[in-house]
Amino acid sequence: MSDNTFICRCEDLTQEEIQQVINEGYTTLEELKCKLRLGMGPCQGRSCLSLARRLICQNTGKSIAEIELPATRPPIIPVSLGVLTSDDDERD
Amino acid sequence: MMKEIEKKADVVIIGGGINGCSLAYQLAKRNIDVVLCEKRYFGSGATGRCGAGIRQQWSTKENTELAIKSVHIFEQLEQELGQDIGLRQGGYLIAVHDKKEMKKAEKNVEMQKMLGLDVKILTPDEILDVVPILNIKGMHAIGATFCPTDGHADPFKTTFAYANAAMKYGAHLYKFTEVLGISKKNKKIVSVLTDKGKIKTNVVVNAAGGWSKQIAEMVGIKLPNKPFRKEILVTERVKPMFKAMVISFKDGIYFSQQDEGQILGGIPIPNERSGYLTSPTFEFLQHMAKTLTRYAPPLKYVKVIRQWTGYYDVTPDARPILGEVDGLKGFIQCNGFSGHGFMLSPMVTKLLTEYISDGKTSEILENLNLRRFKGKKLVKEVSVVG
Numbered sequence: 262m263s264d265n266t267f268i269c270r271c272e273d274l275t276q277e278e279i280q281q282v283i284n285e286g287y288t289t290l291e292e293l294k295c296k297l298r299l300g301m302g303p304c305q306g307r308s309c310l311s312l313a314r315r316l317i318c319q320n321t322g323k324s325i326a327e328i329e330l331p332a333t334r335p336p337i338i339p340v341s342l343g344v345l346t347s348d349d350d351e352r353d
Numbered sequence: 354m355m356k357e358i359e360k361k362a363d364v365v366i367i368g369g370g371i372n373g374c375s376l377a378y379q380l381a382k383r384n385i386d387v388v389l390c391e392k393r394y395f396g397s398g399a400t401g402r403c404g405a406g407i408r409q410q411w412s413t414k415e416n417t418e419l420a421i422k423s424v425h426i427f428e429q430l431e432q433e434l435g436q437d438i439g440l441r442q443g444g445y446l447i448a449v450h451d452k453k454e455m456k457k458a459e460k461n462v463e464m465q466k467m468l469g470l471d472v473k474i475l476t477p478d479e480i481l482d483v484v485p486i487l488n489i490k491g492m493h494a495i496g497a498t499f500c501p502t503d504g505h506a507d508p509f510k511t512t513f514a515y516a517n518a519a520m521k522y523g524a525h526l527y528k529f530t531e532v533l534g535i536s537k538k539n540k541k542i543v544s545v546l547t548d549k550g551k552i553k554t555n556v557v558v559n560a561a562g563g564w565s566k567q568i569a570e571m572v573g574i575k576l577p578n579k580p581f582r583k584e585i586l587v588t589e590r591v592k593p594m595f596k597a598m599v600i601s602f603k604d605g606i607y608f609s610q611q612d613e614g615q616i617l618g619g620i621p622i623p624n625e626r627s628g629y630l631t632s633p634t635f636e637f638l639q640h641m642a643k644t645l646t647r648y649a650p651p652l653k654y655v656k657v658i659r660q661w662t663g664y665y666d667v668t669p670d671a672r673p674i675l676g677e678v679d680g681l682k683g684f685i686q687c688n689g690f691s692g693h694g695f696m697l698s699p700m701v702t703k704l705l706t707e708y709i710s711d712g713k714t715s716e717i718l719e720n721l722n723l724r725r726f727k728g729k730k731l732v733k734e735v736s737v738v739g
């Protein structure tokens with residue numbers, strides 16, 4: 262990985278950008294979400310969260326187990342608003 | 354490593370949401386020695402979970418005045434703090450559904466105009482000029498009220514900007530620091546105990562949002578606040594379609610499109626009850642999807658990517674509790690915002706700063722003091738959504 266490697270593809274975040282925010286003292290995944298929108302795109306952090314977690318470990322000396330993962334938010338995959346209203350269709 | 358906590362302070366603020374951080378900034382700017390304790394990270398409670406709308410259209414004079422003055426502060430806040438807060442003023446469009454509601458709307462608009470607000474009543478055609486994707490029939494609207502200077506700011510950016518500015522002025526902000534107890538002596542605050550040590554102080558500000566009630570209980574003060582789980586969702590990013598926040602007091606819905614393109618909004622689920630419930634519900638997702646697509650049919654093709662929850666710290670009159678508690682010197686309330694803490698924070702914290710640093714009170718602080726719940730008839734804020 263280089264500084265320009267993309268960590269979060271949904272939100273266009275490189276290792277360098279994440280590194281910079283960790284240096285500013287935002288050393289939890291929740292804070293990286295708030296600060297950078299890391300993991301807040303359509304994939305909901307499937308690939309970036311574990312990569313970012315390793316960056317935090319490298320910088321803080323903490324172990325993977327000590328870095329909490331953010332809460333998983335439903336839905337697991339994106340669902341259209343139309344589909345979510347669909348139980349009405351039978352009555353139409 | 355977390356450095357050891359300060360042994361004493363002029364003021365200890367409990368809660369690192371928008372109100373706590375903004376108050377820390379303003380007090381520190383006046384050379385007051387401030388310590389702020391936040392149980393998790395800044396903005397981790399209601400602030401970072403909220404819709405972050407900024408509305409000046411209210412039914413009570415106090416809220417309207419607080420909101421108008423807060424918008425003036427928001428408008429120059431990026432310059433003042435030297436950081437981006439993501440302010441966008443696309444207006445709030447409040448749907449009016451029937452004649453009875455229109456009468457109330459006219460009364461509110463009249464009061465708001467008297468306080469200097471640029472607000473007007475729209476016809477159905479004019480509604481579509483503001484938000485073209487709305488379906489007037491579907492939303493059952495006979496009109497709307499619209500204030501173009503209402504809007505939205507980024508709650509994370511704004512909170513972090515205040516926190517950073519506060520630290521620049523010498524405030525000590527501690528995250529991941531929990532308050533375990535507060536001590537009083539002769540009806541005066543004397544210290545705060547945290548999991549990082551004890552801080553001597555004569556002034557404590559309770560800005561703990563949904564947990565304010567527990568903080569007050571530490572000194573035997575009973576607040577009437579109740580935490581309510583509120584749900585919200587966000588969609589994928591789509592092309593910009595409208596700039597206003599659309600809300601309805603009757604349906605309880607609010608939604609807007611963010612600068613980046615996502616649609617964000619919420620609605621109360623029927624029969625909601627108070628308590629510390631955290632999990633998002635499918636009931637909300639369905640109710641929101643049905644109402645939202647009834648208001649804006651083209652959104653049925655847009656995908657929801659995430660739903661989450663946060664607490665409204667709700668008071669019996671849906672208005673905040675501000676200022677010093679009678680009978681306990683130095684115990685100051687900044688809570689009970691009932692879902693409106695973000696948008697009122699700039700002015701609320703300004704008034705509290707004037708009270709704490711100069712002993713200066715104001716009509717708003719007096720009217721919103723905790724003592725209003727003793728017996729007298731309450732003036733309810735009825736313009737509430739979410």
